[in-house]
Amino acid sequence: MEVAVTGALFLLWVLFIFIFYSLKMYKEKSQLPPGPTPWFFLGNLLQKDVMPLNKNYSKLVEKYGPIFTIWMGPKPMVVLCGFDVVKDALVDHAEAFGGRINSPIIDRVTKGHGIINSSDIEWRELRRFTVMTLRDFGMGKRSMSERVQEEAVCLVEALAATKGQGFDPTTRITSAVSNVISSVIFGTRFDYADKTFLKHQRIIENEVGLFRTILGLLYSAVPKILDYFPGRHQKIFSDCDELCAFVRENVKVHMQTLDPQNIRDYIDCFLIKSEKEQRSASDTFRTENLVMTVFGLFVAGTGTTSFALISGLMVMAKLPHIQAKVQQEIDEVMSATRAPSMEDRVRMPFTNAVIHEILRYPPSINETIPRTMSCDTKFRGFTFPKGTAVAPMFTTVHRDPLQWETPKQFNPGHFLDVKGQFKKKDAFIAFSAGKRACVGEALVRMELFLFFSTLLQNFTFQLVGAAKDMDLASLFTEFRAKNVCPLMKATRRSV
Template sequence: MRTTRVASFSHKVTRLHKEPNILTLVAKVHGDIFTLWFGPNPVIILNGFKAVKDGLTTHPEDIAGRPVTPVFKAMANNKGILLATGRTWKHQRRFSLMTLKSLGLGRRTLEHQIQEEAHYLVEIFRDMKGKPMNPSYHLTLAVSNVICLVVFGHRFSTDDETFHELLEAMECIFKFGGSLRHYLYDLLPWLMNRLPGEHKKMLSSCEFVHQFIRKEISSHQATKMSDDQDDFIYHYLAQIQKFKNQPKPAYDEQNMIQSIFDLFLGGTETSSTTLCWALLYMVLYPDIQAKVQKEMDAVVASGQMICYEDRKNLPYTNAVIHEAQRFSNIIAIGIPRLCVKDTMIRQFPLKKDTIIFPSIASALYDPNEWETPRQFNPSHFLDKDGNFFCPEAFIPFSAGQRICLGERLAKTEMFLFFSNLLHEFTLHMAEGTKDVNTEPVWGGTLQPHYYELCAISR
């Protein structure tokens, strides 16, 4: 394994996060699995689909840890799912997966609820009567309300001010991710804790979200679960009771709060940002938008809501959604993994506690896997007969034991929200718009710049 030394930790890590192409350039010299030294700290980089796949799936249990960095510790303190490691993570992930399935993940019950949110979203667009609008907030609201239904058992009104504050807090947390302040905090936590700045605002936003969740938990504790009121909090409260007499119970209120926080963090921003990119692509590529609508018109009657089962008869629409997810590439560098014991990736031995960065962007743009990786091309997901298929290199949800547990939920949301909007409206860029900036805004996710579109009823 070849190595290269990076002198300035914070500057270089930020630059790598912002410009994953740099990793590909380094890989051409040092190979697709290489070491970067951030000061005294070695980090393994996986670049290109084959390397990412081999690294994350050959011995997945060996690299299922998370480095408990100062930022991760301040945000989660090794609780919950997303940023936790070891015994805590295993218990929380296993329980969350089991509970999400029991609440309807992958079944018609939850799909029906998502369709209801799609209906509300369509009505919001219709109420704009073709006037210029930025879809970002409305998409975030729709996606977040799906998580609310699963976790809290109810949705929130668009007029709820506290819910607005919750979404603003989530946005603040994501903007901090991958920023220079993020890496300065990891490098100099003792100093950053004494200085004002974005990191203080981020930590304050985390506390606001935690308080929001605590209030929902208190409300649930004051009422018993009924047959028509079943959600994640009730299941977790029952789990706490079940294991409360154990010496070191794996389930407690702090883990419950952080697990809910992680479900919001992982499930809201990613899906809504991808949808925001998808609508922008439809405005930029009106010929593709017209082809999507022509396919839907042949399958679904005017005025009828599209259901998830319809995707089987809408291969081109399904391909466009997947290509939007590939091309937008909203998480260029995956959250770092940690070797929990000595292991091997290909012929390279890795010691316990080695940190691994999988370059998701390099897999989604790998020229060995995609015909035109730097172009928006739905044909990447269609065979020669026009049938939908999903290439192995499509890994926006990562791979291995840390693969996103909300993958099925996200896919259902994106298909139903996107297809129902395109079925009801033709999207145009707002009049007077000259240039559209398609370069991403950097943060925890890669977001599009602010833009406005007009949704014209068909």
């Protein structure tokens, strides 16, 4: 009898939640921009004509316009498409569109601490401190350039060891990129074969990948329900806790060996700042904020840059005429024995244009975490209440036919003037824009130029196997869907 009563009460509780959220959803729907009709409780999550957005956005724009609403379960999210709309929001209304989204996946990992999860006041302090510290460690300066150059030499050696045989470049590229940010935040680099280092890379890859899966979208919609269910997400969260524990242990060691006269890395800088702020009313520079900020920097400094660099090698392997032109420019600017430096970039307009096109062409991976409205705002005929989730689709900016001559083609000419010199494009926002723009943009740009030019100086890349017969768009679709890079071979150049 008691079991029956308990079961009945549980079913009533579940029914109440479903009805409550559904009524709330349909009430909010009437106040937001138009969009596809959501399903009961699940919203648009399982509708194949809506999700994934990067595949279906053009049809949605055609039907509803450049501003429309989709439902992530019972939660609405306004989507912004096209250069004019996204620029208007992120640049001209930067403060209003600069609120931090409450991401259940990030909240579960960081427990509300760190630069990603901080309140607005703490976020400003942590962001300002992080940007200044990265600059002090040479972001955009020669000392950081030398760090990347040294790592590029290690990467060249790792690729040379393949001896022209087919290989997946993912692990080697990710290790090199991860070592750059590791040297800044931990004060050390790791061997490419280090098992702990490789495990941490897999953890980062799985956590970032979770945002793009149906499971991740469902978790973001109803975290309190899925917290009680087994599944792959539980393993990912457990692994992230392990990585956070690794960071926490590093922080502990830094505390024990801290020498203010011999600053080694970002952690040291944070600890020194923390000691100075102990008498302040602010609790921003507490230990858990340090742990989770380092975790966030480690994840961000590994995933996006390595994806871009791998994408670049895929493009070069698929488009040998562009690869040859990059190599010709490299050979003309520097000798075979001199490593590329940041000073060379101004003399290598075609290479610079190719790197920018590598960032523009693939579907963006930066659209998984939207922003929120920091206040009630009237925008382009709509009123967005404070707290509304808003997702600017950067892919729609980089594929906007009003801004790019051949938006669906890989074309370095997008960034070259009639004289063949590099030109900036306002519609290029690979690092986001406005209040929440990427804090590590300068470092990423430096890494991409130095790694890319060094690799092309030393190797010619070719696809092997079935990938040779695929067009470039299909290669990227496969890469994004399966997160598996096609096999390629690196043939040592003799210059």
